[in-house]
Amino acid sequence: MSESASKSDKKSDECYNATAITSNAESLEFGRTCQSCAAGIAAGILGLTGFNGFILFFLSVGVQALFWNIKAQGNWLNYFPERNSFTWSIGNGLFTFVLLWVFFYGMVHVY
């Protein structure tokens, strides 16, 4: 109780619509999945191994964060309650990335 009270004191002039936040988060999830699929396919076809693949993934995460910021026109906090949403569901993204990376690497380079 005390925690939530202090939180609401901190940002006392902000008010978010829960439905809109959910919808925004869903679009972030959609973007993240697409981005990790694309990065995974690219890494697999290029035949990157070891750290190079992960570097590609985090590069694409960075590029996407840039795009998200441009899309939000610098007012990220108008759309999301916290700042660190660039790293939105990065764990799921990494999982998808690794799966597609292994798959396309296998299809193209192992056989």
Add this chain to the structure above:
Amino acid sequence: MTDLLLDPAIRTWVFLPIVVITFLIGVLRHYISLLWMNKKKIDLENIADGQYLLRARLLRENGRFLPKSSFNSRRQYLVAEETGYLSKAMNRPAKAANPMADPTQMTEMLKGNMMNMIPMIVVGGWINWTFSGFVTTRVPFPLTLKFKAMLQRGVDLVSLDSAWVSSASWYFLCMFGLRSIYTLVLGSENAADQSKGMEDQMTGVATNPQADPKAAFKAEWEALQVQQHQFAL
């Protein structure tokens, strides 16, 4: 670096089919569960309860934008001693919350469990039986020896490098890794995911959101009682 040469036929008849089968089974599961599961019958009282709780929460969180008199009248409407909705709901006699007492709920639970278990056993067994014993692919990053047991199920070769993946393990990798892609294809409320159901079972989450509305009402009532109004504008 490829010191092991694999037959391209393995790619065509094992590697690719496992991915396609895993994906299509997930899609099939989603649609079967849409067909099979009855729409949950929700009675009016539950909806009203939920909406009132939501309203109380909104008032608690955003009440600072209202003038004091408006805030107080809304709060009185919810928590007044005899007439407030929350107070009345709190003192409502408890319903029989025992799932055994309600046969329809039992059937739903049974159906849910069957939807989880049958594909797990049947498809997993089938994949293991049909595609067992192949070395399918190699992960493009080095792994330690600990991963051997995880990635080389069904292929017990001591000398094989731990980066190689056997067919059974490839099936499991696909099963867990396709979750985000299902969300992409089927929408966020999909039932395709086996691993999610498994997690629910492991953590023992009772899938009964309306477990005890009285407790929720009590918590909200208390929170609203102690809430101090502070005008923000």
